[in-house]
Amino acid sequence: xxxxxxxxxxxxxxxxxxxxxxxxxxxxxxxxxxxxxxxxxxxxxxxxxxxxxxxxxxxxxxxxxxxxxxxxxxxxxxxxxxxxxxxxxxxxxxxxxxxxxxxxxxxxxxxxxxxxxxxxxxxxxxxxxxxxxxxxxxxxxxxxxxxxxxxxxxxxxxxxxxxxxxxxxxxxxxxxxxxxxxxxxxxxxxxxxxxxxxxxxxxxxxxxxxx
Amino acid sequence: xxxxxxxxxxxxxxxxxxxxxxxxxxxxxxxxxxxxxxxxxxxxxxxxxxxxxxxxxxxxxxxxxxxxxxxxxxxxxxxxxxxxxxxxxxxxxxxxxxxxxxxxxxxxxxxxxxxxxxxxxxxxxxxxxxxxxxxxxxxxxxxxxxxxxxxxxxxxxxxxxxxxxxxxxxxxxxxxxxxxxxxxxxxxxxxxxxxxxxxxxxxxxxxxxxx
Numbered sequence: 001x002x003x004x005x006x007x008x009x010x011x012x013x014x015x016x017x018x019x020x021x022x023x024x025x026x027x028x029x030x031x032x033x034x035x036x037x038x039x040x041x042x043x044x045x046x047x048x049x050x051x052x053x054x055x056x057x058x059x060x061x062x063x064x065x066x067x068x069x070x071x072x073x074x075x076x077x078x079x080x081x082x083x084x085x086x087x088x089x090x091x092x093x094x095x096x097x098x099x100x101x102x103x104x105x106x107x108x109x110x111x112x113x114x115x116x117x118x119x120x121x122x123x124x125x126x127x128x129x130x131x132x133x134x135x136x137x138x139x140x141x142x143x144x145x146x147x148x149x150x151x152x153x154x155x156x157x158x159x160x161x162x163x164x165x166x167x168x169x170x171x172x173x174x175x176x177x178x179x180x181x182x183x184x185x186x187x188x189x190x191x192x193x194x195x196x197x198x199x200x201x202x203x204x205x206x207x208x209x210x211x
Numbered sequence: 212x213x214x215x216x217x218x219x220x221x222x223x224x225x226x227x228x229x230x231x232x233x234x235x236x237x238x239x240x241x242x243x244x245x246x247x248x249x250x251x252x253x254x255x256x257x258x259x260x261x262x263x264x265x266x267x268x269x270x271x272x273x274x275x276x277x278x279x280x281x282x283x284x285x286x287x288x289x290x291x292x293x294x295x296x297x298x299x300x301x302x303x304x305x306x307x308x309x310x311x312x313x314x315x316x317x318x319x320x321x322x323x324x325x326x327x328x329x330x331x332x333x334x335x336x337x338x339x340x341x342x343x344x345x346x347x348x349x350x351x352x353x354x355x356x357x358x359x360x361x362x363x364x365x366x367x368x369x370x371x372x373x374x375x376x377x378x379x380x381x382x383x384x385x386x387x388x389x390x391x392x393x394x395x396x397x398x399x400x401x402x403x404x405x406x407x408x409x410x411x412x413x414x415x416x417x418x419x420x421x422x
Contacts, residue, residue: 008268008269008279008280008281008285010261010264010265010268010269010280011265011269011278011279013257013261013264013265014258014261014262014264014265017254017257017258017261018232018258020246020250020253020254021229021235021243021246021247021254022239022242022243022246023234023235023239023242023243024232024234024235024243028233028234030304030307031233031234031304032232032233032234032235033265034278034302034303034304035231035232035233036232036262036265037265037269037278038278039231040266042231043228043231043232044262044265044266045262045263045266046224046228047225047228047229047258047262048259048260048262048263048266049259049263050221050224050225050228051225051247051255051256051258051259051262052256052259052260052263053221053224053225054221054222054224054225054244054247054248054255055251055255055256055259057219057221058219058221058222058248067222067245067248067249068219068222069219069221069222070219074219091245092245093241093242093245096241
């Protein structure tokens with residue numbers, strides 16, 4: 001029995017849509033729907049407006065794949081950013097994470113996932129061609145007297161799929177005048193050694209620096 | 212840095228509202244928002260419509276506290292239900308759970324929480340007075356030749372707060388012609404003894420029945 005025997009179809013629709021969100025199962029979707037209905041003016045109506053607003057105004061940046069109300073996005077058109085460096089990330093959430101950390105002040109490129117032959121995801125399903133195109137363009141903003149080399153930072157996740165994708169991109173970028181770097185592996189700041197896996201610990205020892 | 216430096220305020224608003232839902236923290240709210248934006252036509256727009264629909268049409272039943280598009284709700288006006296029995300639950304999610312299980316076919320009364328002196332929640336914050344009123348009314352539907360006794364099933368959670376509330380309600384119902392029952396304690400169907408707490412096992416032994 002679905003809950004629409006005892007409630008209206010409106011609640012049932014709301015529950016079913018909420019259950020499609022990552023992180024919400026059927027039970028938490030029901031609780032979330034009920035919470036929304038109880039807080040009609042504080043959350044439910046604002047959410048309806050925010051969702052409809054976002055649906056109208058937000059789109060994917062055709063340059064980098066970020067989501068924004070502007071296209072090209074605020075980052076791509078930000079003149080204070082170092083345009084010679086492109087940070088390659090798997091997903092927009094990773095871009096957001098790096099921006100929250102103020103880790104870099106340059107451009108991004110969102111791949112839209114990782115290579116995964118088993119799931120049938122090949123290079124054509126990601127934005128790798130677009131990345132090669134972007135990197136191939138000359139950096140016109142820099143004069144020929146003071147040329148600047150491009151850098152591509154491969155900020156993919158430290159997973160097998162992420163690293164495979166990084167290797168593939170490195171191969172594709174061969175021959176272009178671009179410096180390719182990757183994120184450092186090591187002990188997370190605040191991390192305790194006892195809780196870390198062997199791979200991380202080995203990497204941290206291998207990449208140790210002078211104190 | 213909030214993510215609205217790199218995205219529009221529309222996305223930021225959406226994230227902040229989603230983060231208010233039970234079960235979603237800041238990180239999962241960001242992922243959920245991104246998921247919505249990526250699936251604009253499949254989820255985001257329908258969610259906007261469903262939320263606005265629910266905000267307009269759904270309200271709390273003034274009789275039992277259920278949420279529904281009808282007021283009194285579909286359950287209170289359902290003539291096929293046994294109106295002599297009222298199941299008292301803490302929250303609407305509990306009502307939904309009992310309905311999904313088709314456990315009973317009678318009326319409900321949603322308390323809106325449990326007594327909790329530490330949190331400053333007293334009887335006046337729950338719908339206990341309304342319950343007493345409902346139970347005090349004569350069951351006019353039954354003829355005087357075939358009178359029927361009212362029953363109140365206390366289907367509160369098996370927590371300290373739930374049981375305290377059940378005891379309080381029992382005291383308040385004293386003197387009224389009503390049979391008061393509570394849910395059975397025991398081994399959950401499909402449950403393994405090894406995973407159950409001592410209280411449940413003791414209750415299951417105490418309430419054992421003939422095989």
